[in-house]
Amino acid sequence: MHPTDFVFLGLSGRIWLLLILFAGMALFSYVMLKRWQLLARGKPDDRFREWGKRLLNTLLYFFAQRGLFKDFIAGLMHAFIFWGFLIYAVRTVTLFISGFYPEFDIPVNAWGNMYFASKDAFSLLVMLGCFYWLYQRLAVKNPRLTLSRGAIFILSLILTLMVTDLLVDGSQIAYEMKNPRGAWAFASSVTAWSVTQMGLSQSALSSLHLASWWLHLLLIVVFLNYLPISKHFHIITSFPNVVFYTTTPQGRMMKLDVEGAFERNEPLGLQTIKDASWRDILDLYSCTECGRCEAECPAHLSGKILSPKEIILELRDHAYEEHPLFGKPTATRDLIPLSVKPEEIWACTTCMACVAACPVQINPLDKIVAMRRNEVMIKDQYPTLFTDVFKGFDGRGNPWNMAADARLEWAKGLDVPIMSRLQQSGVNTASEVDYLFFAGCATAFEPRNHKIAHSLAKILQQAKIKFAILGEEETCTGDPARRIGHEYLFQLQANKNIQTFSKYGVKRILTVCPHCFNTFKNEYPDFGGNYEVVHHSELIAQLVKEEKVKxxxxxxxxxxxxxxxxxxxxxxxxxxxxxxxxxxxxxxxxxxxxxxxxxxxxxxxxxxxxxxxxxxxxxxxxxxxxxxxxxxxxxxxxxxxxxxxxxxxxxxxxxxxxxxxxxxxxxxxxxxxxxx
Ligand code: SF4
Ligand code: SF4
The missing domain is CATH 3.40.50 (Rossmann fold)
Known part of the structure; x- marks a missing residue:
């Protein structure tokens, strides 16, 4: 007898199943619609190109769970649960269909048996994963994990689902006293043997099968509806989040049309949740609260108020509050200081450790810098110490606020060619100079660092590399202004530098500073500046390898x-x-x-x-x-x-x-x- 072969309150088992399915799917669809509406209100963000890169990223970070294996044991335990879900998707659909068509089942053939063996294996591995995470939360009290009721509930729910699934097959095998899949259904067979050992009667075995079947299906409906209202929403959203991850270089910040936004009186940066893009909202939906970002964050580790995980959760809670599941969206309010404290965003070193650590490719840094942009350019609110930095950019094109001639201090006593002088003496700098040696402010204006530039110049001279510097024409790349949030100042610097580089036909830039390196390489292309950019470590390594420097x-x-x-x-x-x-x-x-x-x-x-x-x-x-x-x-x-x-x-x-x-x-x- 199939578990739906009964009549209760005048309705057949199939009608009951249909009602449960209908109610469950209606509730699920309603909540998903609400979540979709919030996402659809997000600002546009073109993530619909470069499908090859997206496919590769999805294979690595979604299916192979690459982001999780940085901590092997924890990663493996999570991957067991994730892979188990993928395998169980087929089983779940089969069980629901069999409720209406009792003959419907996974075929008893080589493929079907292999599937069953995997399903049985993963039922045990998923349980192992659940016990591991319960142990980490309840016994180890792992500081990066939030000990929430929700997490305990979902882990217990998944465990119960695995047990009821094994009982569905085990009780059936015991009741029918036949196991067409033999050893393939090994975990179900062991379950059958266990219930047989309990000496249950045929009718008790039949009741056990009926109860476990219905409980299993009911719990699946509960599970599905719990996802979008909990942190476990990531089970649904992490797939699109990984698919629509950025395909541009990770170090590139999004270009803002600052002047256009001012002219059109549009907001700059992230002031309210309305300013977030749809991909930002997807990030908020996808946070698993795993705390990996927080555990890597230097600001958090050094006792600052900032936690990248909390930034994501604060934005998410703010978004949910303004877009409740029941009722109309409320008036939109500023994120700072209502949900995010200013001290949080100003503690970030933009190190990107949180981005690299996140297993579902969430980017807390983007949001932090977007909030900084709004604070700086719209509200004129920032730590007072940045006032001098901005003044330096305004007056002298560098955050040190140093005079241009100070840039040549490090080169004293060295015969270092300067672009303008070369050009004045008739040298074609575009073809005669191999590298523009860009020392950068942190090298040129900090006496301790003069020796770095000095040493590099010596190395280049020994390797007979044709290079030149800009001397007094060198100005800051604008990187500090951009990371602090002053996109306008950054763009002024970028355009000024690109003009200077064009004057000398610069094609290749050698930098001492990784910040200059990143800005020239990854960010200047957005402003029409395309160069081959080399960091001094790369060039020196090559010179050593080629024995040009011994x-x-x-x-x-x-x-x-x-x-x-x-x-x-x-x-x-x-x-x-x-x-x-x-x-x-x-x-x-x-x-x-x-x-x-x-x-x-x-x-x-x-x-x-x-x-x-x-x-x-x-x-x-x-x-x-x-x-x-x-x-x-x-x-x-x-x-x-x-x-x-x-x-x-x-x-x-x-x-x-x-x-x-x-x-x-x-x-x-x-x-x-x-x-x-
Ligand atoms: S980028 Fe900022 S938030 Fe992220 S880890 Fe570094 S300091 Fe922390
Ligand atoms: S942002 Fe990523 S790493 Fe941080 S808690 Fe959320 S899922 Fe984990």
Whole structure:
């Protein structure tokens, strides 16, 4: 007898099933419609190109769950549940159809049996995953996981679904005393054996089958309806979220039509939830509250108020409050300070660790910078220390507010060619100069960093590379202004620099600073500036490999390399600096626990170099502590901002640790090089 073969209150089992399905789907559709309406109100964002890249990203990050395996055990446990869901989708549809057509079933053939074996295996693996996460929440009390009733409820629900599913098949096998799938249905067979051992009568076995079948289907309907009103909405939304992930370079910030927006009196940045794009809303729907972003965030780890997870949840709750499930949307209100505190957005170093950590490819950083843009350009609200930064940009084209002639300080005593002079003397800079050597403000205006540029110039001269600098014509790329939120100032800088580069026919730019590197490489193309951009670590690594620079002097030191966020996470340059260190005779390279993609910020990005951090809450101190764990003699960096922050930490802590840029290390150890 099939579980729907009965009559209750005058209605057949099939009618009851139809009613349950109808009620469940009606409620589900209503909630989904509400969620869809909020999403559809989002601003346009063209994510409908480059389907090849999207497909690859979806295969890696959705189906293969790549983002989760950064923590292997946790990733595997989550993947068991996820893959189990995919397999169980077929089973669920089959069970519902069989309610109306009892003969309908997965066929007993090779494919059907293989499917059944996978289903049985995953029923056990899903249970293992659920127990693991319950254990992490209830016993371990893993700090990155929110101990919510919702999470316990859903894990218990999934566990019950797995048990009832096995009971459906197990009780049927025991009742009918036949198992057409044999060992393929191994977990169901074990369940059948277990219930048989309990000495249940035939009618009790039949009742068990009936009860487990109905309970299982009812719980599926409950589960489905619980998803869109809980954090488990990600089970539905993570697929489109991954499909519509950005295909542009990760380090590229979205260009804003600032002047157009002012003319049209349109909002700039993220002021209310109405300013969010549909893809932003999808991000808010997709947060699993797993806390991986928070666990990587340097601001959070150093005791600041910011947590990227909370940013997403605050925006989501704000959106839900203004778009309730029942009733009309309420008046839209500013996100800051109602839902997000200003201190949160100003604590972000723009290191992108949260973006890299998120398994469902949510981007909290985009939202933080969008809120900064609104605070700066519309409300004129920002930490007072940025006033001088903006003044510097306004008056002298750099956040240090230094005079243009100070840019040449580092080159004193070196015969470094300057573009304007070359041109005046009749040199065709477009064809005669291989690289524009762009020192950048953090190198040119910080006396400590002059040695980096000096060392690099020496290396280039030894390798006979034809390069020139802009000298007094060099101005800031605009990166700090952009990350602080002043898009207008950034665009002024970008246009000014592109004009200067055009004057000299610049095609290739060599940067010392990863921030300049990222801006020229990934952001200037949006303004018509297309160049081949090379970071000094890449060029030096190539020169060493080609033996144009020979490292012959011994340096018997343990060296730890600190990854710059804008070079590493933003642009995936991890190998070149390490290759250089490995080529230094006598040097032993060691790695910090947090390195490469998981490398931690120095604390300077996003304009925070110009702000004050409370003692005991400094990101650079935290990073230095991590470096000291591996007992290095030298801390190697490849970014002038990192150098400033690390030097500051070393001095404050009065450490004997040396901090050197890779260019300095090469200049010291190369043939005919200079030692410090
Ligand atoms: S970008 Fe870095 S500092 Fe900012 S929220 Fe993300 S992890 Fe935290
Ligand atoms: S934003 Fe991503 S990493 Fe952060 S809690 Fe949500 S799902 Fe996890």
């Amino acid at each position: 490292l012959t002097k011994k340096l018997e030191q343990t060296i730890v390399y600190h990854d710059s966020c804008y070079l590493g996470r933003y642009n995936k340059v991890y190998g070149a600096p390490r290759e250089i260190l490995d080529a230094i005779p006598g040097a032993k390279r060691v790695e910090m626990k947090r390195s490469r993609e998981k490398g931690m910020c120095c604390g300077a990005g996003g304009g925070l170099m110009w702000t004050e951090e409370e003692p005991g809450k400094r990101v650079n101190d935290l990073r230095l502590t991590q470096a000291l764990e591996v007992k290095p003699g030298i801390l190697a960096t490849a970014c002038p901002f990192c150098m400033i922050m690390m030097e500051d930490g070393i001095k404050t802590k009065n450490l004997s640790l040396q901090d050197k840029d890779i260019a300095e290390l090469v200049a010291e150890t190369m043939e005919n090089g200079t030692s410090s």
